Amino acid sequence: xxxxxxxxxxxxxxxxxxxxxxxxxxxxxxxxxxxxxxxxxxxxxxxxxxxxxxxxxxxxxxxxxxxxxxxxxxxxxxxxxxxxxxxxxxxxxxxxxxxxxxxxxxxxxxxxxxxxxxxxxxxxxxxxxxxxxxxxxxxxxxxxxxxxxxxxxxxxxxxxxxxxxxxxxxxxxxxxxxxxxxxxxxxxxxxxxxxxxxxxxxxxxxxxxxxxxxxxxxxxxxxxxxxxxxxxxxxxxxxxxxxxxxxxxxxxxxxxxxxxxxxxxxxxxxxxxxxxxxxxxxxxxxxxxxxxxxxxxxxxxxxxxxxxxxxxxxxxxxxxxxxxxxxxxxxxxxxxxxxxxxxxxxxxxxxxxxxxxxxxxxxxxxxxxxxxxxxxxxxxxxxxxxxxxxxxxxxx
Numbered sequence: 001x002x003x004x005x006x007x008x009x010x011x012x013x014x015x016x017x018x019x020x021x022x023x024x025x026x027x028x029x030x031x032x033x034x035x036x037x038x039x040x041x042x043x044x045x046x047x048x049x050x051x052x053x054x055x056x057x058x059x060x061x062x063x064x065x066x067x068x069x070x071x072x073x074x075x076x077x078x079x080x081x082x083x084x085x086x087x088x089x090x091x092x093x094x095x096x097x098x099x100x101x102x103x104x105x106x107x108x109x110x111x112x113x114x115x116x117x118x119x120x121x122x123x124x125x126x127x128x129x130x131x132x133x134x135x136x137x138x139x140x141x142x143x144x145x146x147x148x149x150x151x152x153x154x155x156x157x158x159x160x161x162x163x164x165x166x167x168x169x170x171x172x173x174x175x176x177x178x179x180x181x182x183x184x185x186x187x188x189x190x191x192x193x194x195x196x197x198x199x200x201x202x203x204x205x206x207x208x209x210x211x212x213x214x215x216x217x218x219x220x221x222x223x224x225x226x227x228x229x230x231x232x233x234x235x236x237x238x239x240x241x242x243x244x245x246x247x248x249x250x251x252x253x254x255x256x257x258x259x260x261x262x263x264x265x266x267x268x269x270x271x272x273x274x275x276x277x278x279x280x281x282x283x284x285x286x287x288x289x290x291x292x293x294x295x296x297x298x299x300x301x302x303x304x305x306x307x308x309x310x311x312x313x314x315x316x317x318x319x320x321x322x323x324x325x326x327x328x329x330x331x332x333x334x335x336x337x338x339x340x341x342x343x344x345x346x347x348x349x350x351x352x353x354x355x356x357x358x359x360x361x362x363x364x365x366x367x368x369x370x371x372x373x374x375x376x377x378x379x380x381x382x383x384x385x386x387x388x389x390x391x392x393x394x395x396x
Contacts, residue, residue: 004050004077005058007031010038013046015085018116018261019092020045021078023100025122025243026187027152027176029056033097036168037245040253045093045261048081050074052099054183055175061183065190071106075114093260095119095208097245098217099187102127105196105226108203117206117260121252122215122242124222125197133192137185145184149177158214158241168246200229207232208259212240212247213356220356224326233259235324236356238284250280258319271311278315285318285325285351325355333365337381338373345381349388359389 007030009022020041022034030049038047052070053061078092093116096104101123108118139147152173153162162169209226211218213236220236227234235255240247254277283291298306318328329352336345352362366385370378 004073006077006081007049009035009047009049011042015087018045019082020047021074021092021094022047022049023096023103024051025098025100027179028172029175032171032175033245036249037253040249041257044257050077052187054180060180061186065186067103067106067190067194068110070103071110074103074107075111078114091116093117095121095256095260097121098123099191102194108205109196109199112204115205119208119256119260120226122211122218122244124218125200125226126195127191127218130192133188137188140181140185144181145177145179149173152176155217156242158239158247161247172243203229208255209234210255211236212242212244213238214241217242233324238354274315275311277319278310281318282310282314285354286347326357329355329357330365334369337369337377342384346384346388349385
């Protein structure tokens with residue numbers, strides 16, 4: 001079993017920084033996928049990437065690929081880099097996108113002593129179906145990469161992203177076009193047989209599972225199911241699809257820093273940093289238009305209050321890694337129903353949808369509130385939710 005070649009990403013760092021090994025999604029290279037995240041992690045980690053066989057400068061696959069073999073090679077890579085840094089025998093953190101994320105789960109299962117934590121990005125315990133992966137493998141063997149390249153932008157990126165950010169999207173598509181078809185097909189066949197859903201309970205290292213709320217490749221429910229692993233945090237980033245490391249590198253870097261690298265213990269954020277983080281989360285949850293309107297409307301009476309809730313509620317509580325945004329939305333809805341804060345309830349019914357809650361899940365929260373908050377309160381909540389849905393449908 002050979003050790004994977006490595007790609008050094010982001011600013012160099014000293015031996016005192018943790019090592020983060022990052023892996024690519026199928027069809028991409030770690031440099032194209034992870035460089036923007038690595039730059040944002042400067043000072044928090046040394047970031048080293050690796051590439052799949054037949055991708056980038058990596059040698060083509062010599063035969064069939066297995067998740068366990070590649071996980072072992074990732075473990076070997078991390079060990080080799082740690083030894084080079086004078087930290088022999090010390091574990092490393094890992095994060096990977098899509099196929100790279102699936103291999104992170106395998107790494108945690110097969111080599112738990114090798115890693116401190118694993119970030120699983122836009123991935124799941126099983127991705128797609130065996131039939132679809134075998135079909136794609138047959139296609140690239142028969143026709144090369146062209147058919148896959150033509151169909152990929154709609155699968156990889158949120159609507160409008162590739163056109164608005166060609167500098168981020170095009171390098172990934174160029175990687176895909178340049179991939180060795182036989183190696184790509186071997187990766188497809190690996191994914192056809194990959195399924196660790198029944199093994200999640202055996203994972204003994206911290207797992208961050210994060211995906212794009214608009215990802216058509218890994219549906220939200222499949223990503224969020226990784227929360228079943230002991231101590232796992234599963235969450236979604238609004239506005240992103242299947243290539244989160246390039247679609248929202250700032251959000252991903254922040255999550256990795258807090259949940260995979262464990263940086264918060266090193267330095268408490270300043271009040272200014274809390275405010276900036278709170279404003280970012282507030283805009284994502286409540287909607288930029290609403291928050292901008294509230295900010296522009298601040299005056300001598302409301303200014304201090306606006307700053308307090310942005311820094312405290314949003315910058316301190318909503319940014320904590322212990323609960324996902326979906327879970328915080330559920331708790332918030334219940335509290336607002338119980339207290340009869342109907343104006344805020346309407347606001348957070350819309351926010352819950354942005355945080356990845358489905359209509360069925362929101363309905364379940366309202367139904368639960370009928371038992372513990374009271375039928376009249378739930379009745380009002382159901383009426384307001386129907387009005388929200390009707391208004392949103394009219395806007396569409």
